[in-house]
Amino acid sequence: MRFAAIDSSDEEDYISLTTSISSVSSSSRRPTSARPRPHVGPRYSAHNVASEQETDSDDILLSAEDSADEVEKLGGGYEVVQTERVYRRQSKTPSTASRQSNPWRERVYRDYSTAPRAKGSIKSLLEKKPTAYELWTKVTEEEAMRDGHRLAQERRGELRERANNARAEVRHADDLRLQREEEEMRRMLEGMALRQTREAEERRRDFAEREKRLWAEIDATIREVELKEAALATARLTAEREAKEQAQALIAKQEQEAQARRIAEQKVAEEKRAREKQRLEAQxxxxxxxxxxxxxxxxxxxxxxxxxxxxxxxxxxxxxxxxxxxxxxxxxxxxxxxxxxxxxxxxxxxxxxxxxxxxxxxxxxxxxxxxxxxxxxxxxxxxxxxxxxxxxxxxxxxxxxxxxxxxxxxxxxxxxxxxxxxxxxxxxxxxxxxxxxxxxxxxxxxxxxxxxxxxxxxxxxxxxxxxxxxxxxxxxxxxxxxxxxxxxxxxxxxxxxxxxxxxxxxxxxxxxxxxxxxxxxxxxxxxxxxxxxxLPAGWTWLAYALRKPILASAPMASMLAIYVEVVAPAAAEVFGGLQVGKVLVAMKRDCVDRKRVKGESEADRQRLGILVDKWEKEGRRYLQGRDWEV
Structure with missing residues (x-):
């Protein structure tokens, strides 16, 4: 009821309804951007406008005059002040267009504080039971408020469903676009892989051909070198064989000539010996x-x-x-x-x-x-x-x-x-x-x-x-x-x-x-x-070695042993084993037995004596390896 005394329950219901309606109506007046928007926006706006029209036709709007009529009907004997003060509770955006489009955002209060009151009217008024009209009015307002809440909730559900559908359509469109892009990317990668495979195959084929040509050239070069080496080896063997044959023929010829010279010399010697025998005996x-x-x-x-x-x-x-x-x-x-x-x-x-x-x-x-x-x-x-x-x-x-x-x-x-x-x-x-x-x-x-x-x-x-x-x-x-x-x-x-x-x-x-x-x-x-x-230098070396002061040197025992092993057999072959044996025995007697030769140790001198003793028993023995292996 819109009287000077405001009912708390009515005020709360009114404020809740006003807020829900104003939030719906104010959304239609928001500025829009210049960029393209999805089709869910126009659908939502059209639904909001239709909802507001239905609400305006169903709601009961009370102006200041209606409030005055109600007062006259309720208290005909009361004196009503001719002048009234109007208090309006405005929203956070107090624009004139907003107040005109939504009459529920205004409430009219009449101030009776300065007017003379009828005697006993307030008390009787408060104690008086509400009439059927008042009860009907209150029930009607409550039903209207519940219907408003229900309609607002239904509209919000529809809006959520439409928004979800719009988002689902957008996601579906995005999925289709991603699938198309993925298919294009897959085809592009397959093309690149196929192109790389062809290029790798071409490179492998070119490398195989180059390798084949290279090995062919190498084989040809090897065959050419082998042929040249075989020809050189054949020529060298032929030359060696011819040289050997010539040397053998020359040696045979020289042996024949030497044999003939020896025969002639023997004859001359015999004649000479016969002629000079007497002269030689006399002299x-x-x-x-x-x-x-x-x-x-x-x-x-x-x-x-x-x-x-x-x-x-x-x-x-x-x-x-x-x-x-x-x-x-x-x-x-x-x-x-x-x-x-x-x-x-x-x-x-x-x-x-x-x-x-x-x-x-x-x-x-x-x-x-x-x-x-x-x-x-x-x-x-x-x-x-x-x-x-x-x-x-x-x-x-x-x-x-x-x-x-x-x-x-x-x-x-x-x-x-x-x-x-x-x-x-x-x-x-x-x-x-x-x-x-x-x-x-x-x-x-x-x-x-x-x-x-x-x-x-x-x-x-x-x-x-x-x-x-x-x-x-x-x-x-x-x-x-x-x-x-x-x-x-x-x-x-x-x-x-x-x-x-x-x-x-x-x-x-x-x-x-x-x-x-x-x-x-x-x-x-x-x-x-x-x-x-x-070879005669070997005799000279031995003559120098057996003289003082070199004979007393520390290395001399080892040096003489080397001479006995290496030079003495060849000297015995040329100059006679008996003569060489006498020299070695004399060397052992004077150098080893009498200790005239000095060595680094007694073992060196004893080794020299053992070699000479073996010579006396076994004769000359060449050191192993003197003759080459054929």
């Missing part, structure tokens, strides 16, 4: 006397010469090595172009010396390889008839290679021969093979380096000079600064075995291995070999 006594006197004089002269001969021999080879250092080694090391030119040859020489074994094929192969490397540095290949020599001034690079070869051979002797003596024999055959092929300068260069590294090949042990440093003196004796005596003796023994192997090697098996050259004559052999590398 025999005088000749014996003269011979004895001459022999004694020669022995005295030899004794005088032997006292200083080892020193002169050692000094000669030391000077030769110094000339090699100043005239060959240092200039080549300073010349970068020459050093680079011989670099490959140096490496091949070192490898060949280190890989040789004691077989005829391998020894001849290594000798020929080194011979070709040396010939490359000469204007023309040498031979026994036209050998190289230091006096003819060969090219510096050639002499440098010979010096390096000598150094490699001595290093091999220090490392391997000292532990395995028979390893020196193939090295000695390589040395003789190169000299027989015309490299005469190699003998002098090798001997000079042997004396430098091991003065016991003379044998000679230099004395320290007053102004000589310890390092220089140890170097002149071939000894390292921090080397023990046993290590020094073992290393010197390896070098001495190599030297003795060179001295005792027989040249007869080596001459047929010289390719396509005439057999050297005795005069040519004398020109090729220095005296220090011939």
């Amino acid at each position: 025999e006594a005088a000749r014996k006397a003269d011979e004895e006197a001459r022999t004694k004089a020669e022995q005295d002269a030899k004794i005088v010469d032997l006292s200083n001969m080892p020193h002169r021999e050692w000094a000669k080879w030391v000077r030769q090595q110094r000339r090699m250092k100043t005239q060959v080694i240092e200039p080549v090391k300073a010349d970068r172009a020459t050093k680079q030119a011989v670099k490959i040859a140096l490496r091949l020489i070192t490898r060949g010396v280190g890989q040789v074994v004691n077989t005829k094929h391998d020894t001849v192969r290594v000798t020929d390889d080194i011979h070709r490397l040396l010939v490359d540095q000469l204007p023309a290949p040498p031979s026994a008839a036209n050998p190289t020599s230091l006096s003819s001034t060969p090219p510096t690079a050639y002499l440098y290679l010979l010096s390096h070869l000598s150094k490699a051979l001595i290093k091999q002797a220090e490392s391997e021969v000292s532990a395995k003596p028979n390893a020196a024999f193939p090295l000695a055959r390589i040395i003789h093979g190169l000299i027989l092929r015309g490299h005469g300068a190699f003998g002098d260069i090798l001997m000079a380096r042997l004396v430098k590294k091991c003065p016991w090949v003379i044998p000679f042990y230099p004395a320290k000079q007053p102004d000589q440093s310890r390092e220089s003196y140890e170097k002149s004796t071939g000894r390292a600064l921090d080397e023990s005596t046993s290590e020094y003796i073992q290393r010197m023994g390896g070098i001495l075995i190599l030297y003795f192997s060179i001295v005792q090697t027989c040249l007869t098996p080596l001459i047929p291995t010289i390719p396509s050259t005439p057999t050297p004559t005795p005069r040519q052999l004398l020109a090729l070999y220095p005296a220090a590398l011939r």
